[in-house]
Amino acid sequence: MNDKQDPRKNATLKDVAGACGLSVATVSRYLNHSIKLPKATTDRIDAAIAALSYQPNPHARSLSLGRSETIGLVVPDISNPYFAHLAAAVERAASEFGLGLVLCPTLSRTDRELDYLGRLSRRHVDGLLFITNNGDDPALARALQGATTVVLVDDDIDGAIAPTIMADSEQGGYLATAHLIEAGHRKLAYVGGPARLTSSRSRVGGFRRAIAESGLEISISAELAGDYSSAHGRAAANRILSLDEPPTAIFAASDEIVLGMLAVFKQRGVKVGADISVVAFDDVGPLELFDPPLTAIRQPVAAMGRRAVERVLGLIKGGTREPETEILPVELIIRESVKPPRN
Amino acid sequence: MNDKQDPRKNATLKDVAGACGLSVATVSRYLNHSIKLPKATTDRIDAAIAALSYQPNPHARSLSLGRSETIGLVVPDISNPYFAHLAAAVERAASEFGLGLVLCPTLSRTDRELDYLGRLSRRHVDGLLFITNNGDDPALARALQGATTVVLVDDDIDGAIAPTIMADSEQGGYLATAHLIEAGHRKLAYVGGPARLTSSRSRVGGFRRAIAESGLEISISAELAGDYSSAHGRAAANRILSLDEPPTAIFAASDEIVLGMLAVFKQRGVKVGADISVVAFDDVGPLELFDPPLTAIRQPVAAMGRRAVERVLGLIKGGTREPETEILPVELIIRESVKPPRN
DNA sequence: CTGAAAGCGCTTACAG
């Protein structure tokens, strides 16, 4: 009855083995499903584990195995709704695959991004899902050279050869703009993110393609690059309203931008829908709760999270590294912010 | 020139020691700042580290030390803006203190919450910051008994004796309601979260106290408990509008609830401010961008995150466990959703 | 002050 077990210390594999008269090797193998044991034996082991409330020590396991069954999510800012939703999707997928998730927020600082890459090389995590707004920073591409288990999410990194999961921004821009044109608009504006980001360039690209393919006489009142923030939205709205020939419809490249524009429009008495049509991009905010409910391109957030996890898992399992870019389809969610233009 | 270093493998302490003709003990001590070495020696070590791009293996360190310098954040849902902001605040504080952060999202399922508590006892993480909506589940209080390094955040757990960091919900309810009364409202309603949560009960408590202390003849048209969601907000708004004697002002216990109410009000042509006044609670959404900009009680999210990290760090460092509850002050942010009632 | 050595708790070739 007197096991010299200090109850304050966690039980170890050795304790369990001792308690059921087996070797640690056997118990370890049983726990790792690499052995078949008679029912009587496994019962004994299970009983010992329960009695000692044995919990394997993950650090010992990681050290021995050389991997941690944990991945990191590098993300600019978790309090941004789009990233928060993406993070939630990633976590869901990771936990389905039995992977732990370490949060690595960068505040978009390249030095912190590089730090986390170091964490990977230290084997702290087995792989990294990498979301960055600094894709044009050559330091990033350089640091990524050696890393074999990172997948880029949401945007790519110039000059880096790595598996990438992105939404179809080009198609999103196209769908949004085509929708506007279909509603009868002929004077359009684009308000978008930083021109240095692929995602952003693709959205304008789709915007222009829709216009070109329409074969109609369509004027572009403005193309305002900036960032994906509501501040940019406000500035852009003010600028657009002061144009000599303002557009009758706007495609904005993020929810946040639209929220900013909305504030200005309201303040200046411009009614979205009636006075000016708007399509947003992301569709993570409660866009249906706004006045009017906002039509938007919906990003495939859940699918992106899941695919990113699957891809990184493939890399970890040592597959050949196919640096293929996967583009996931977006969807046009029609609500009430697009109406025919006034005549 | 021929070091038998496989370049694909990470360098170890031993490699570094070998490269500079010292023992691993000395290099380890130097790295852990538990030793003073002549500059010439440290230079040699630093050079070796750089040359081999040595990175300490965190799992070996954790195993040896018995701690991981990592904490976990248990949270219902990271895509909820309030929790996303709280998580961002926690992460900021954690990284300031050199702590890693593991995300532990529960989807409010008690089984997953218990799982993560197991992670703690396995020493996977040194401590846990625990946010739950299941504070009334006795299983949680029971599981918490043994855990010495968890701090409860945002809400408490019935019957659990643990350090707790909360916002002053009672005072928030009071401030919101007093503000409504001051504006001239005499018919009020409360729309809140689950009555089983302390945070929720405190908010109604403050609501009632403000009414009682006003010494005025004030009628409570409705007190609708539910949850903190926009769905509850919609339902509540419909119910309130169909009251024989509807209130002229509402205190709602979360941003989300107000967003739901807003949708209904708009749809039914009720103007917030002019027709009905509203105060929200949380102030994490872009409340200033709504129509009208919403007055709200602001939760001290940043302070909560920081204090939670400081407290858990105190517990980890082995302080005595003082299960004291800390209540952080909230703030009334006045915008435009409260106007005097119509006569 | 410095180093050889034990120990942290696992996993898994290697022998029996």
Next chain:
DNA sequence: CTGAAAGCGCTTACAG
């Protein structure tokens, strides 16, 4: 099939 033993890469009492 099973176990003794080496090894994963650190930290740190314990001796010199």
